[in-house]
Amino acid sequence: MEKFENEEKYIMATNDKDLKFQLDELVGKPSITLSNGVFLFNEPSEASEAEASKKQKKNSGLSEREQAILRPLIKKMKYEEIQKSKQRVAKERKKLGIKIKKKAKGVNPLAQKKKAKLEKKLKAQSQKA
DSSP: OOBOOOTTOOOEEOOOHHHHHHHHTSBSOOEEEEETTEEEEOOOOHHHHHHHHHHHHHHHSOOHHHHHHHHHHHHHHHHHHHHHHHHHHHHHHHHHTOOOOOOOOSOOGGGSOOHHHHHHHHHHHHHHO
16 A cells, blocks of 8 residues: 655546556545546545544544643542542531441450459469369
C-alpha cells in the first residue's frame, strides 16, 4: 500500500475498473465515476478509512505533558468528591437520627486482672487446702 500525498487536492475520475482498483489501494485520494451522465463520488477505500482512523486516534489523545498536568488535579477532585459525599451522608444521618454503633475493638487491657496477682492467689489457695 502506497501513501498518496494529495497536496494539490486532485480528484481522480475514471470508468476503467482496473485503474479504479489500483486507485483504491492509495491512501487519501477521492475518486469519481461517471454513470449515465451523472458524477458519483465513490466511498473512501478501506486503506483511506484505516489511515483516517489512525490519525483521529492519534490526535484525540492527550499528550504526555497534558496528562502530567491533569493527573494531580483528577486525584484532588476525586478526594474532594469523597469528602463531600461523606459529609453529605453524615448530615443525612443526623437529620434522620441514625446513629452507627462502633464495633468492639477487643478487651480493655486495664479491666483485666494481672497474671501475677492471679497466680499468687492460686498458689495461696492451693497451700491453704
